[in-house]
Amino acid sequence: xxxxxxxxxxxxxxxxLTDDRPKVMLKVANKSIIEYVLENIYPFVDxxxxxxxxxxxxxxxxxxxxxxxxxxxxxxxxQGEGTAKAIYSAIKYTENEEFLAVNGDIYFEREGxxxxxxxxxxxxxxAALLVKEFKDLSHFGMVEIEKEFVKAIKEKxxxxxxxxxxxxxxxxxxxxxxxxxTSESERGExxxxxxxxxxxxxxxxxxxAVYDGYWNDIGRPWNLLxxxxxxxxNHLKHNIKGIVEEGATIIPPVEIGxxxxxxxxxxxxxxxxxxxxxxxxxxxxxxxxxxxGNKCHIGNAVEIKNSIIMDHSNAPHLxxxxxSIIGENTNLGAGTITANLRHDNKNIKVEIKGxxxxxxxxxxxxxxGHNVKTGINVTIYPGRKIGSNSFVGPGLIVDxxxxxxxxxxxxxxxxxITR
Numbered sequence: 001x002x003x004x005x006x007x008x009x010x011x012x013x014x015x016x017l018t019d020d021r022p023k024v025m026l027k028v029a030n031k032s033i034i035e036y037v038l039e040n041i042y043p044f045v046d047x048x049x050x051x052x053x054x055x056x057x058x059x060x061x062x063x064x065x066x067x068x069x070x071x072x073x074x075x076x077x078x079q080g081e082g083t084a085k086a087i088y089s090a091i092k093y094t095e096n097e098e099f100l101a102v103n104g105d106i107y108f109e110r111e112g113x114x115x116x117x118x119x120x121x122x123x124x125x126x127a128a129l130l131v132k133e134f135k136d137l138s139h140f141g142m143v144e145i146e147k148e149f150v151k152a153i154k155e156k157x158x159x160x161x162x163x164x165x166x167x168x169x170x171x172x173x174x175x176x177x178x179x180x181x182t183s184e185s186e187r188g189e190x191x192x193x194x195x196x197x198x199x200x201x202x203x204x205x206x207x208x209a210v211y212d213g214y215w216n217d218i219g220r221p222w223n224l225l226x227x228x229x230x231x232x233x234n235h236l237k238h239n240i241k242g243i244v245e246e247g248a249t250i251i252p253p254v255e256i257g258x259x260x261x262x263x264x265x266x267x268x269x270x271x272x273x274x275x276x277x278x279x280x281x282x283x284x285x286x287x288x289x290x291x292x293g294n295k296c297h298i299g300n301a302v303e304i305k306n307s308i309i310m311d312h313s314n315a316p317h318l319x320x321x322x323x324s325i326i327g328e329n330t331n332l333g334a335g336t337i338t339a340n341l342r343h344d345n346k347n348i349k350v351e352i353k354g355x356x357x358x359x360x361x362x363x364x365x366x367x368x369g370h371n372v373k374t375g376i377n378v379t380i381y382p383g384r385k386i387g388s389n390s391f392v393g394p395g396l397i398v399d400x401x402x403x404x405x406x407x408x409x410x411x412x413x414x415x416x417i418t419r
Contacts, residue, residue: 003045007104008053008077014367019388028369082189103167126204131163140164232271324365335377340365348383
């Protein structure tokens with residue numbers, strides 16, 4: 001069986017982290033989202049078909065031609081938006097056999113694929129989809145079930161409880177005939193859920209499996225922090241491959257990669273993951289649920305808590321980074337501070353595609369893109385974004401989002417008085 005992984009999306013809700021790369025390449029706990037997907041479908045397929053479009057060259061170069069010894073074939077998404085078009089792009093490689101189709105921007109456990117395949121086989125179904133029960137389906141497609149089969153799928157029915165579609169499917173090749181009949185939705189996309197509804201109206205057997213494990217639809221920046229916390233809490237093993245100097249304190253579980261150095265005075269409380277060839281300390285405090293990428297530098301008098309710091313980035317001195325995401329190759333100037341809590345203790349709101357969205361979190365710091373530089377004594381308000389390739393000048397208070405590719409400086413009025 002072949003596994004079709006949908007990885008063509010732009011990830012606009014995750015900007016600035018997706019300014020220059022597909023969202024499936026973003027790293028959580030030092031591994032890209034798409035690698036978790038490939039890892040969890042690995043036992044069930046003998047070939048990966050990855051559907052690409054946005055910054056496709058970067059993803060293709062990153063993954064290469066195989067994963068774990070199994071080949072990867074890349075296909076570019078055909079013209080048109082939506083999951084149905086994405087799956088149809090793989091018709092040349094899957095039209096004569098059953099196949100697995102998975103959204104590339106979700107996290108799930110391997111058990112979900114196992115129980116879905118069992119249901120697909122048991123009922124000799126034409127399609128099968130994985131579902132999970134939620135109390136609020138405002139952001140999900142609701143799956144109506146009748147005994148062992150799906151009755152209908154309704155998009156975002158509102159604040160009601162029920163089963164949500166998780167974006168994981170098994171199909172027989174006849175699905176392509178129904179995709180060809182699928183009309184454009186109100187959102188201007190061709191939805192695979194509309195295709196499945198067509199199959200149901202023509203009496204095709206569509207079954208389901210109920211999944212009780214962890215699942216995350218990584219659509220917004222705070223979803224990355226949620227997944228990071230889950231992975232470090234549930235999957236991290238204490239493993240020190242780097243050098244830990246005398247006088248450093250390590251409270252397990254902490255993973256330290258090869259070539260990394262933890263200098264004297266560093267105090268690390270797990271779960272924490274530190275990548276290869278990173279330099280930690282001296283005299284810094286790294287608190288739980290923090291992942292630090294490869295070749296990073298966390299220096300003197302720096303405190304980091306519940307954050308993601310991607311490869312080649314530095315918080316070298318006198319910094320506080322809390323509940324924040326820092327992209328690759330970013331440097332925080334001395335005294336750069338991220339605020340992560342409002343004075344009124346209300347939830348932090350973040351601008352997503354021009355509208356403020358409630359993150360559902362009381363604590364949320366900065367979302368900083370790639371190749372960003374901040375000057376000394378920069379203060380960043382909770383939930384603010386700094387676009388990739390931007391420079392923030394010294395002493396600036398970042399109270400509004402900063403777009404990519406700009407230089408922002410504070411104007412200072414000076415008064416000179418004779419003594």
